[in-house]
Amino acid sequence: MLIGDVARRSGVSARMLRHYESLGLVRPTGRTEAGYRAYSSEDIRRIFHVESLRSLGLSLREVGRALDDPGFRPSELVADLIRQTRERIAGEMELLTRLRRIGAAGPADWEDVLQTVALLQGLGAESAGRRQRAALSSGEESPVPVEALVEAVLNETDPNVAGALRWALERSGEGGLTLLAEGLGSPTAEVRKRAVQAITEIPSGEATTLLRNALTNPDLVVRRYAALALGARGVADAVPTLIDMIVEGANDVDAADALSALAADPASADEIATGLVGRLAHGTVEPSARRRLTQALADIPGTTASRALADLSHDEDRAVALTATYIRKLRDAR
Incomplete structure (x- = not known):
C-alpha cells in the first residue's frame, strides 16, 4: 500500500508518516518498481500501535522504546503517566481556581486583573511578610476574592499573618462564612481552630448563629473559642x-x-x-x-x-x- 493510501485509511498524514520513518518508528518494508514506499499489513498495524500509545500521552521516543525494547515494562511507564497526568490536572485546576477568583473580583480593566493577580500571588508567597502585606492591602480599592481569603486564613501558620488575614476577611463582609463553616468540619484540628477564630471576628447575626452551633462541635477547642466569643456577644x-x-x-x-x-x-x-x-x-x-x-x-x-x-x-x-x-x-x- 502506498503512503497516500495509508494516510487516507489510517488518518495519519503523509508528512507524519515520513516523520515516523525518519525516527525509525515505522519503516515501510517494501518499495515499488518505481521506488515508492510500500507498506505491508504489519507496517500498518505498527502505525496503529504508535497512534494508540501516543493517545496515552507517550512521547515518540517512549513509543519507540515500548515497541522495540523486549525488556520494556509497561507497568512502570503507565504509573509514570498517571503521575504526570495528575500533576497536569492539578496545575490546570490551580489555574482554573485562579481564573475564577479573578472573575469573582469583577475586574473592570486589565489593570484590575493585574492587581488581583498580584494580591493572589502575595497571599501565596513563601515570605510571611509578603503574605501579611497582601492581606493588609486588601480593601475596597484592591479587593481579594473572599474565597482566596478564606483559603489563606484556614492554611496560615504565622500568627501575625493570620491576624491580618482575619482582619481582611472581616472587612470583606459575610461572604466567607459558608466556607468558614465548612472549615469547622475539617478533619484537621488546626484548620478547625483557624475557622472558628475567623468566625469570632465577624460581627454579624449569621456569624453568631455559626458560633451557637459550634458549641456542640466535637472539637473541644472549637467549643471554647465559640463560648468566649458568644459570652462577649451576650449569648x-x-x-x-x-x-x-x-x-x-x-x-x-x-x-x-x-x-x-x-x-x-x-x-x-x-x-x-x-x-x-x-x-x-x-x-x-x-x-x-x-x-x-x-x-x-x-x-x-x-x-x-x-x-x-x-x-x-x-x-x-x-x-x-x-x-x-x-x-x-x-x-x-x-
Whole structure:
C-alpha cells in the first residue's frame, strides 16, 4: 500500500508518516518498481500501535522504546503517566481556581486583573511578610476574592499573618462564612481552630448563629473559642461551656470575664451563679477548680452569688474560705 493510501485509511498524514520513518518508528518494508514506499499489513498495524500509545500521552521516543525494547515494562511507564497526568490536572485546576477568583473580583480593566493577580500571588508567597502585606492591602480599592481569603486564613501558620488575614476577611463582609463553616468540619484540628477564630471576628447575626452551633462541635477547642466569643456577644447559651472552662483551668480568666459580662443581665446572673454553685458542690471537683469557681463568683451580682459566698467563707478548704471572705469584703465595700 502506498503512503497516500495509508494516510487516507489510517488518518495519519503523509508528512507524519515520513516523520515516523525518519525516527525509525515505522519503516515501510517494501518499495515499488518505481521506488515508492510500500507498506505491508504489519507496517500498518505498527502505525496503529504508535497512534494508540501516543493517545496515552507517550512521547515518540517512549513509543519507540515500548515497541522495540523486549525488556520494556509497561507497568512502570503507565504509573509514570498517571503521575504526570495528575500533576497536569492539578496545575490546570490551580489555574482554573485562579481564573475564577479573578472573575469573582469583577475586574473592570486589565489593570484590575493585574492587581488581583498580584494580591493572589502575595497571599501565596513563601515570605510571611509578603503574605501579611497582601492581606493588609486588601480593601475596597484592591479587593481579594473572599474565597482566596478564606483559603489563606484556614492554611496560615504565622500568627501575625493570620491576624491580618482575619482582619481582611472581616472587612470583606459575610461572604466567607459558608466556607468558614465548612472549615469547622475539617478533619484537621488546626484548620478547625483557624475557622472558628475567623468566625469570632465577624460581627454579624449569621456569624453568631455559626458560633451557637459550634458549641456542640466535637472539637473541644472549637467549643471554647465559640463560648468566649458568644459570652462577649451576650449569648447565654455559652454559660455551661464557660463554667467548664473555669473548672478545667482552660482560659479560665477569660471565661470568668465572659461570665461577668453576661451577668450584666439579671436573668443571666442567677443562672450563672446557680451553675457555679452547682459545680462547687460537686464532690469530684479538685481544690484548685473550687478556688477558681469561687473567684468567678466575685463579679456575679445577685443574692444567689452572695449567699454562696457567705457559705463558702466557712468552707473546709481554707483557701476557698479565705477567697470567699475577701470577695465578700470587696462586694460590701462597693
